Amino acid sequence: MNQFPRMHRLPPYVFATVNELKMQLRRQNVDIVDLGMGNPDMPTPQHIVDKLVEASSKGVNHRYSVSRGIPNLRKAICDWYMRRFGVYLDPDTEAVATMGAKEGLSHLSLAMLSPGDVVFAPDPTYPIHTYAPIIAGADVRRIPIGRGRDFFEDLLVATRQTWPQPKLLFISYPHNPTCEIAAPEFFQKVVDFAKEHKIYVIHDFAYADLAFDGHMPPSFMQAEGAKDVGVEFFSMSKSYSMAGWRVGFCVGNRDLVYALTRIKSYLDYGIFQPIQISVEFSKLLLKEGHVAVSPGLGFGAHGDDHVRFALIENEHRTKQAMKGIKKVLSGRSCG
Numbered sequence: 001m002n003q004f005p006r007m008h009r010l011p012p013y014v015f016a017t018v019n020e021l022k023m024q025l026r027r028q029n030v031d032i033v034d035l036g037m038g039n040p041d042m043p044t045p046q047h048i049v050d051k052l053v054e055a056s057s058k059g060v061n062h063r064y065s066v067s068r069g070i071p072n073l074r075k076a077i078c079d080w081y082m083r084r085f086g087v088y089l090d091p092d093t094e095a096v097a098t099m100g101a102k103e104g105l106s107h108l109s110l111a112m113l114s115p116g117d118v119v120f121a122p123d124p125t126y127p128i129h130t131y132a133p134i135i136a137g138a139d140v141r142r143i144p145i146g147r148g149r150d151f152f153e154d155l156l157v158a159t160r161q162t163w164p165q166p167k168l169l170f171i172s173y174p175h176n177p178t179c180e181i182a183a184p185e186f187f188q189k190v191v192d193f194a195k196e197h198k199i200y201v202i203h204d205f206a207y208a209d210l211a212f213d214g215h216m217p218p219s220f221m222q223a224e225g226a227k228d229v230g231v232e233f234f235s236m237s238k239s240y241s242m243a244g245w246r247v248g249f250c251v252g253n254r255d256l257v258y259a260l261t262r263i264k265s266y267l268d269y270g271i272f273q274p275i276q277i278s279v280e281f282s283k284l285l286l287k288e289g290h291v292a293v294s295p296g297l298g299f300g301a302h303g304d305d306h307v308r309f310a311l312i313e314n315e316h317r318t319k320q321a322m323k324g325i326k327k328v329l330s331g332r333s334c335g
Helices: 005-009 018-025 047-054 071-084 100-112 127-135 151-159 183-195 254-264 280-289 315-332
Strands: 093-099 118-123 139-144 170-173 200-204 230-235 248-252
Touching: 047 200, 071 093, 071 248, 093 100, 093 254, 100 200, 100 230, 100 248, 100 254, 118 127, 118 151, 127 139, 139 248, 151 183, 170 183, 183 200, 230 254, 248 254, 280 315
Parallel strands: 118 139, 118 170, 170 200, 200 230
Antiparallel strands: 093 248, 230 248
């Protein structure tokens, strides 16, 4: 690996240890309830599958497509934004299709960033928000989030203490892995902050449809001036149980959309996503409770005291997981 300097900044794959232990237990016929990876347990809606079958039967569709998405798809994306959020987008200059949000985030980072650039990312956060900039050669400064913290105060302090000035801020609401939500006023403050400090913003909106108790997650694009400073990524993986299909899109600032469109014409999908883990509690849940979860450290240093549960199983399996967790916790003192 010494001949590959870029790899030196990438620690081992985040969930490798837990996944290996999980497979070992399954080979022993141990029934593991897997709440680790956010992989939908429901099939893709039938009308989408039917349309795929129909389209795949036409030979013309077997040719190379266009990297930014066919015109009708980009128009459908923009129409959806207008219907749902009241946001106008130009399908020719403000929307580009991606192979899932992760591919788009990664390639946009490569297009935007150079060695020495500084990026702000929340901590904890989805790993690619940190490692896409690192792969691009940038430096990442983590902004801790969670209860008892003032995000904008921490953001201001980090901005004042950082040189060179940060170029990009990643955010994601509903947040993975903490489930924290954001109000429209939050996004407006982000836009105002970004304009004042000349920072671009990337909002990962992958969990737009995973909301409860009547909450309707707003779009970053609804904030006044959002298109001046950033873009928003949406993935079909969670909302439509299309994780394996690799379909998503990016909308917003036309300069960033253009940059992503251009680099996508040269590159294809395949982004390494590593991070170092600490996993003793996760291993304990696997061994004694037969429940697989994601170690919180995989999402950042501030996630080290937590694990993430992906709520993807049916009610029966979820109750089974709760029994397994209860079994483990009841046998340990709470210090």
